[in-house]
Amino acid sequence: MTDPARRVPRVDAADKVTGRTRYSADHCPPGTLHAMLVPASVGRGRVVRVETEAARAVPGVRLVLTRLDPEQVRSPGFPQSGSGYGFQSLQPLLDDRVAYRGQPIALVVADTLTAAVEAAxxxxxxxxxxxxxxxxxxxxxxxxxxxxxxxxxxxxxDIEVGDADTAFAASPVQVDMTFDFGPQHHAPMELLxxxxxxxxxxxxxxxxxxxTGAVRHGLARVLGIDPARIEVICPQxxxxxxxxxxxQPHVAPLAVAAARLGRPVKFVMPRKQTFLATSFRPASRHRMRLGADPSGxxxxxIHETRSQTSRHDLFASDYPSITARLYGIGDFRGTQHLTRTDVPTPGFMRAPFEHVSAFALETAVDEIAYATGRDxxxxxxxxxxxxxxxxxxxFSSRHLAECLRRGAAMFGWAARTAEPGSMRDEDGALVGWGVAAGAYRASAAPGVARLRADAEGRVAVDVTGHEMGQGLHTAVARTVALDLGVAADEVRVGLGDTRSAPQHLTAGSWGTATALAAVHAALRRLRTRLGVPDDGPVDVAAAVLATGRPEVAVEAVTRAPGQSPQAVDRLHAGLSAPAGPEYRGFSAxxxxxxxxxxxxxxxxGRVRVSRVVSVVDCGRVASPVTALSQIRGGVVWGIGATLREGSEPDxxxxxxVNADLADYVVPVGSDIGRIEVAFIDEPDPLLNAPGVKGAGEIAFVGVAPxxxxxxxxxxxxxxRALPIRLEDIL
Amino acid sequence: MSTGIKHGALFATTVEVACTVNGRPVLLLLDPRESLLDVVRERLELTGTKKGCDQGQCGACTVHLDGRRVLACLTPAVHARDADVLTIEGLADPDGTPHPVQQAFIDQDALQCGYCTPGQIMSAVACIAEGHAGDDDQIREYLSGNLCRCGAYPGILAAVRQAARATAEG
Amino acid sequence: MRPFGYAAPASLAEAVEALAAGGPGTRVLAGGTTLYDLMKLGVERPTAVVDIHHLAELSGFDTTGRDELVLGAGARLADLAEDPVLRRDCPALAESLAKAASQQLRNSATAGGSLLQRTRCGYFRGGPPYPCNKRRPGSGCAARDGTDRGHAVLGTSESCVAAYPGDWAVALLAFDARLDLLGPGGPRTIPLSALHREPGDTPQHEHTLADGELIVRIRVPVTATGRGSAFHKIRDRESFAFALASAAVAVRLGRRGTVQDCRIALGGLATRPWRAHEAERTLLGEELTERSALLAGETALAGARPGTHNGFKVALGIRTVADALRTAGRRAAS
Structure with a gap:
């Protein structure tokens, strides 16, 4: 990865710095009307009456929808119940129930955004x-x-290994801590x-x-139409x-409105509603008991958890998965509870369970270190x-020890004095040095790559996967470019488009492993079709010409190790089918x-994080430039999650209460000091041919502790609670 | 346009505004409540300027108004009267050569999802022009009005440093 | 559509006429960073606005006078923050501006408009279902038993605990600024200390301007004490955030290092920009030490009445004052 010749800049950067990149809201087909939702202002109850006359009287208003026909619109189902598509099963506007504050009770469509807002x-x-x-x-x-x-x-x-309760009771050194983690919101810069x-x-x-796959098939289920009649597009x-x-539950009502009005309809969710009407990281409480011998x-x-879910869905948690595996602990028990509350269904937010689990475990481990006098x-x-x-x-590959050793050297850990309060800087501020480790399951999903090469030497690939900024375009382009010996910016990459490849949820750090496995397989197939050797640079134009066709197109369908063909069926149905972390014969x-x-x-109470050193084992680094940014971004998230971010339930x-970007405090540039990143960059030998694991989530796991x-x-x-704010320091 | 209100001729419900946008003269008939952000995006179809909060809390909609960086979401479009508006689309050379700040953002990978990037760049161009890119802490401070949820701040800092140096060296 | 009128008068005199003609629902629009924001939230629902942001006669400022700084109400915060005289002779004023909001907002927000910035209380800004005596008089106060971490501990009432959010007014208050006003009844001048009201039973009345009256300029008496001043701001992140606590302080030291003149004003802690005269008096004639600075802070916060989640603001306020005094003392001594 340090070879500068292989440094491929982010391939979509030029479009992003010029404003050319088109995000969803940037589409404005001729005749587009503008929609606005009306959120419920009670936290739970029943809508008795909706007065829409004044709204309809606003010039330019085309439609005010307060109720959908249950014959025409159904629940999308909830994924964790096995075969759903919605972030929650609840489809608003079907009856008079209000399950949470912010639930839409009406949809307004008007000629202009000003009129839609006014009418709403x-x-x-x-x-x-x-x-x-x-x-x-x-x-x-x-x-x-x-x-x-x-x-x-x-x-x-539950996870049970050995007899944790007995082993804990017998442990000479014991730590028993309870942690409280408040809810948090994703707050991506792009509004829904x-x-x-x-x-x-x-x-x-x-x-x-x-x-895009779940949006497509979810809409098909909700609206009762053939998925072949639905195209969902989100390249960025x-x-x-x-x-x-x-x-999202507002998409189907928008489709109904667009059908009734015979015009395109655009909706951009106001920032406040993104805090009230979407999923979030649920509050959770963790009791962590950790036993050790006097040598540490x-x-x-024993890791017991209770986390928040909604009344209408059970958002199942997965907290003990990494606490059971970060260390070689012989006796382990992990038990999870869910608490139903009056909220939209909570969901996945970057390292959904691992972030807080790592906080609980790694804080307890630090306590053990102090209790036993160990570094x-x-x-x-x-x-x-x-x-x-x-x-x-x-484990298929595990370089945690090397991460710790290399990180300690980069950080200068040897100069640390163990006693709390023993280090100060030149201005008299207290200096603290801390370490924590993290793990995140290496998953993969079935994927499809469609690769085309033409007689002019152009290469294009459409693949299962979405770009959210993590750099998937670049990782795919670089993979194709290095394989064929062409320039990365000449490889056209198509992502997030149900028209060109079946689309699966891109999440859980499986996006790159999934897409690159398929791309790698497609490249092998292309080479076979072109009749060129299995590796080495290819004169694409000449090779295509030699076939006598203007273009050669191949398709590869890949599955995660051990996955059955049914996983591919699920991919084609827009359902999620990730494998891991347990595979046949190994864990990843x-x-x-x-x-x-x-x-x-x-x-x-002022706390500055002046320096962070992070050393990552994410398998082979598929795109060094974008992976570096991913890891730094994960560290920035860690700083935010530790010291800044907390959603305040009312x-x-x-x-x-704090439903905006002034009161939901995410880090700004001045909050961020030096961040140094290193990669182990050793390919995982078992997971997939390119040898990649995942980077986006692991970057964030362990920063907080x-x-x-x-x-x-x-x-x-x-x-013992997050976020840690200045009143906790004073 | 009819007013339908009783304030008399002093008050209008529709306002005619002439301005230039990226050097191009534009004549707009505005509802005085329309924001400059919604006008450039929805009416002029210059969608490079982004809506991230619509409340002056994120900086994604930063544009230049008569050479100064402002938040288009909190700027009533009527405030563009007789002004020069510059958006991200007007920043590069007409021949397509990226502005040095745009190039620096590419070089330093100062972005991920790219959604805040136009605002970051418009803010950074102004930051350098204002003379607020003297050292790292000053750059961080004067770009703190631009949130980046992906956390590209280290890259953004490096990019502004690079562009400021290039600007200083002329 | 709700009728909405817009006027862009050509002069200050025309602006006053337009405000009078517009009647009760008419508001002044300057930079827009407060009014326009609150209009979008539906918290402010004017029927018409009189736009003064373009009036050149409001935007000038002169910091070269021997007796006073004269700052047009339309001057942009960003321009004032850069003024070399302010930075040298009264750093607290310049720092309060530089630490306010972001550069983009400082390029829009005006010196006069900023004084009338409205509270950031989430229940005020949040709209329904929250009761809010400021937004809907008589409806109640959701903050009193709610999430009041950011709320005021000084100057509160049963009706309202919302904190005044600004920085600039706090610094100006420490330097006895005066305001030239113009309204239907003609011009008048008031001390800044008479502009903001405590909420009492009528938190909807935040200031003492008459109907149709405008702030024309701010006048700040020049004082040698200004050189020994500092604005300290504690917030939830390192920049671009409202104050949890702020202090604008200034000291002038005599030959033996005793305090001859002292100014202390607080922000983020009170329902209005808050001058701490009593605390100032504790320092007069005393040496500025760690201990005397803390005592001044304690005196400034002596009347604090914290709510449920903002008890920490008392200790924080005390230390913010003491910290600011430390910086000011260093500047005064150099």
Whole structure:
């Protein structure tokens, strides 16, 4: 990866810096009308009456929809129930129930955006309000045992290895900590945006999403039409981080409105509604018990969790998956509970479970280090494991120890004095150094790559996958370019388009592994068709000419190791089909070690993260330029999640109080100090031919505990809740 | 246009505004409540300028109004009267050569999803012109009005540093 | 469509006429960063606006006078922040501007409009279903038993605990700024300290301007104390955020290092820009030490009445004042 000749700049950067890149809201077909939603202002209850007269009287208003016909519009279903497409099963506008504040109760369409906004503000509703429960401890919140709700589904089940309770009780050194993590919102810069248009009976949807396949098939189910009549297009999403994972509930109503009006309809969700009417990272509480011997060898861990879900869906969690595997802990128990509250269904947000699980575990490990007088890096190295404690199988690749060693050297860890409060900078601020590790499952999904080469030497590839900024265009272009010996910016890459390849959810850090496996297979097939050797540069134009055809097109369909053909059927149905982390005979994870330096002004509670060093084992680095940005971005997320970001539920009115970008505080440039990144860059030998694992999520896992451990080192205070704000430091 | 309100001739409900956008003269008939952002995007179809919050909290809609960076979402379009508006589409040389700040963003990979990027670049061009790119802390501070949720801040810092140096060297 | 009128008068005099003609629902539009924002949220629903942002007679400023700084109400915050005289002779004023909002907003926001910036209380801005006595008089206050972490601890009432969010007015208050106004009744001048009201039972009345009255200019008496001044702002991130606590302070030191003159004003902590005269008096004639600075801070916050989640603001306010005094003292001594 350090070979500068192989440095491929981001292939879509030139379009992005000139404003040429078209995001969903940038489409404006002739005759486009503008839509606005009217959100419910009660947290739970029933809509008694909706007055729309004043709204209809606004000049330019074409339609005010308050109810959809249940014969025409259905629930999209919820993915974790097996075969759904919606971020929640609840489809608004079908009845009078209000399940959460912000749920749409009307849709207004007008000639201009000004008129739509004005009219939406004039829709007046009367409600019968009911008491709300929006926090884990609220009266009326209802808790269930996850494993009992999902019988027989391994990924939602408890994890039990050995006898953790007995082993913990017998451990000479014990840590027992409870952590509280508040809800958080993705807040991508791009607002949710939809442009729907019926063209000769075909529904064309420009939708900001990381899952055009689910939008397509979800709309087919909701509207009861043939998916062949639906095209969903999203070559570029302006960030997503899990927010745009599934079909949004307003898209089908927009399609209904567009059909009725015979005109394209555009909707851009106001920022406030993105905090009230979309998914989010649920609140969760973790009790972490960790037992060790006096040398710091970890003997037992018990990880019990309770996290928030909605009334209408069970958003199953997966918290213990990494706590059971980050170290070689012989006896482990992980038990998960879900608490139903009056919110839109929570969902995946970057490292949905691993971020907080790592915080709980890695804080407890730091405590063990202090309790046993061990250096936190050395202790982690001593507890490394080559086999997955849960399955007993080997990891396909695991370079965590190397991440820790290399990171410690880059950071200058050896100069650390262990005593909390023992380091200060020249200005008198307390300095803290902390370390934490992270793991994230290496998954892959079935993928399709369609590769074309023509007699003029042009190469184009359409593939399963979406671009949300992670650099998938670049990774695909670079893979093709290096394989064939052509220039990366001459490879046309098509992503996020249901017209050109079947589309699967791009999430969970499986996007690159999925797309590149398919592209790699397609390249082999192309070489065969062209009659050229299996590797080495190819004169594409000459090779195509030699076939006597103007163009050679190949298709490759790949599956993750051990996946059955049914996984491909699911891909074609817009359902998700990721495999991992457990594969036949091995387990696969990405790993990371983060080292953080904080400077704390105790008088005013000001905390600066002056330096972070991150060393990442994500398999082979498929695109060094964009991967570096991914990791830095994950560290920035970690700084935000640790010190800044918290959505504040409103226990009286439902919803969240801080529903904008001034009050939901994400980091700005001044919050970010030096970030140094290194990659192990060793190909994973088992997962896929290119040897890639995932980078986007692992970058973020473990940043928060590294910072919190650094804070503890600076001040002696342990933090058991996120975010850590200045009142927690004062 | 009829007013239909009783404020008398002083008040108009529709306002005619002449301005230039990226050097091109434009005549607009505006509802005075329309934002400059919605007008450039929806009416002039210059969609490079992005709506990230519509409340002055993210910087994605940064444009130049008479050479100064402002937030198009909090600028009533009527404030463009007789002004020169510059958006991301007008930044490169007419021959297509990218502006040095645009080139620096490419060189330093100062972006990921790209949604905040036009605003970042418009802000960075102004930041350098204002003389606020003197050192790293100053660059960070004077670009803090532009959020980047992907967290491209280290790359953005490097890009502005590169472009400021290039500008200084003339 | 809701009728909405727009006037762009050619002069200040015409603006005053237009405001009078427009009647009660008419508002002044300057930079737009508060009014236009709140219009989008539906919190402000004017029937007409009188646009003054283009009036050249409002936008000038002169910081070269021996006796006072004269700042047009239409001057842009960004231009004032760069003024070399302000930066040298009264750094607290320049810093309050530089730490306000972002450069883009400072390029739009005006010196006069900024004084009338409205609270960032989420219940005020959030609209329905929240009760808010400021937005809908008599409806109640959602913040009192709600999420009040960012809210005021000084100058609160049963009706309202919303914090005044600005920085610039806080710094001006420390330097006894005066405001020239123009309205239907003619011109008048008031001290800035008389502009903002405490909420009391009528939090919807935030200032003392008469109907149709405009701020024309701000006049700040020049004082040698200005050189020893600082504006300190504590917020939830390093930049582009409203103050959780801020302090504009200034000291002039005598030959023996004792404090001869002292100014302390607080932001982010009170329902209006808050001058702490009592705290100033504790320092007069004293040496500026760690201890005396903290005592001044404690005095400034002595009357604090925290709510549910903002108790930390008392300690934070005390330390912010002390910290700012430390910086100011250093500047005064150099």
């Amino acid at each position: 503000g004039r829709v007046d509703a009367r409600y019968e309000a009911e008491p709300v429960a929006v926090t884990l401890d609220a009266e009326g919140a209802h808790t269930v045992v996850q494993a009992e709700e999902f019988p027989g589904i391994r990924r939602f089940a 945006a939809t442009v729907v248009e019926w063209r000769d009976g075909t529904l064309v949807v420009h939708e900001s999403t990381q899952n 999403a302006g960030g997503s981080f899990g927010q745009k994972t599934w079909l 060898r970890l003997l037992a861990a 936190p890096v050395a202790l982690r190295l001593d507890n490394d494991t080559a086999t997955d404690p849960v399955t007993g199988n080997p 994870f990405s790993f990371v070690a983060h080292f953080a330096e904080v400077r704390v002004a105790v008088e005013t 226990p009286r009115y439902g919803g969240f 590294a910072i919190a451990n650094a804070l503890h080192h600076a001040t002696g205070r342990r933090h």
